[in-house]
Amino acid sequence: DAGITQSPRYKITETGRQVTLMCHQTWSHSYMFWYRQDLGHGLRLIYYSAAADITDKGEVPDGYVVSRSKTENFPLTLESATRSQTSVYFCASRPQGFDYQPQHFGDGTRLSIL
Amino acid sequence: QQQVKQSPQSLIVQKGGISIINCAYENTAFDYFPWYQQFPGKGPALLIAIRPDVSEKKEGRFTISFNKSAKQFSLHIMDSQPGDSATYFCAASSRQDSWGKLQFGAGTQVVVTP
Numbered sequence: 001d002a003g004i005t006q007s008p009r010y011k012i013t014e015t016g017r018q019v020t021l022m023c024h025q026t027w028s029h030s031y032m033f034w035y036r037q038d039l040g041h042g043l044r045l046i047y048y049s050a051a052a053d054i055t056d057k058g059e060v061p062d063g064y065v066v067s068r069s070k071t072e073n074f075p076l077t078l079e080s081a082t083r084s085q086t087s088v089y090f091c092a093s094r095p096q097g098f099d100y101q102p103q104h105f106g107d108g109t110r111l112s113i114l
Numbered sequence: 115q116q117q118v119k120q121s122p123q124s125l126i127v128q129k130g131g132i133s134i135i136n137c138a139y140e141n142t143a144f145d146y147f148p149w150y151q152q153f154p155g156k157g158p159a160l161l162i163a164i165r166p167d168v169s170e171k172k173e174g175r176f177t178i179s180f181n182k183s184a185k186q187f188s189l190h191i192m193d194s195q196p197g198d199s200a201t202y203f204c205a206a207s208s209r210q211d212s213w214g215k216l217q218f219g220a221g222t223q224v225v226v227t228p
Contacts, residue, residue, distance in 0.1 A: 105157030
């Protein structure tokens with residue numbers, strides 16, 4: 001089925017480790033987004049991308065790196081994980097063009113950093 | 115600093131009652147106001163959205179009321195059902211932002227009791 005999938009769904013790691021969260025969408029949407037969800041903060045934008053090799057920082061980018069070599073994939077890497085990065089991470093996508101197009105979200109990755 | 119302020123943080127309503135969630139914003143460039151619904155373990159999904167050229171939009175039991183002069187908008191859930199128990203996020207974006215980035219409120223957890 002078409003959609004947006006995130007993997008892994010759950011991840012436990014230790015501080016200082018590198019961890020990569022995967023996001024794959026089958027709609028060929030141009031725009032993709034990474035958010036983190038924390039209680040009391042809602043969803044905060046980490047990074048976003050308009051196309052392959054076009055990315056930009058969002059509200060909370062520090063400690064994160066993204067890449068987009070293919071339209072359908074948008075991995076998020078924590079280069080040296082810290083406890084403050086314990087969160088639920090959501091990937092989203094939407095078609096090109098504003099036209100009030102909604103963002104479609106994956107089911108998230110729950111990341112715990114010990 | 116959150117650009118969209120949402121209240122209350124949580125609410126409990128009896129089956130058949132009305133749930134009301136309020137959001138306020140400061141950026142007058144915002145011209146698209148979606149509401150997302152999120153169930154536990156799932157990603158947010160678009161519920162209903164409004165543009166500032168109308169003051170109200172209704173879809174089934176869900177209604178958005180919009181007050182442009184006050185820079186406020188609200189979600190009303192009529193005849194609330196236990197299946198409506200979820201977290202609700204308001205959001206806003208601007209046509210001036212070609213990326214269509216969304217600013218989210220902090221979320222409201224709604225519990226509908228039988």
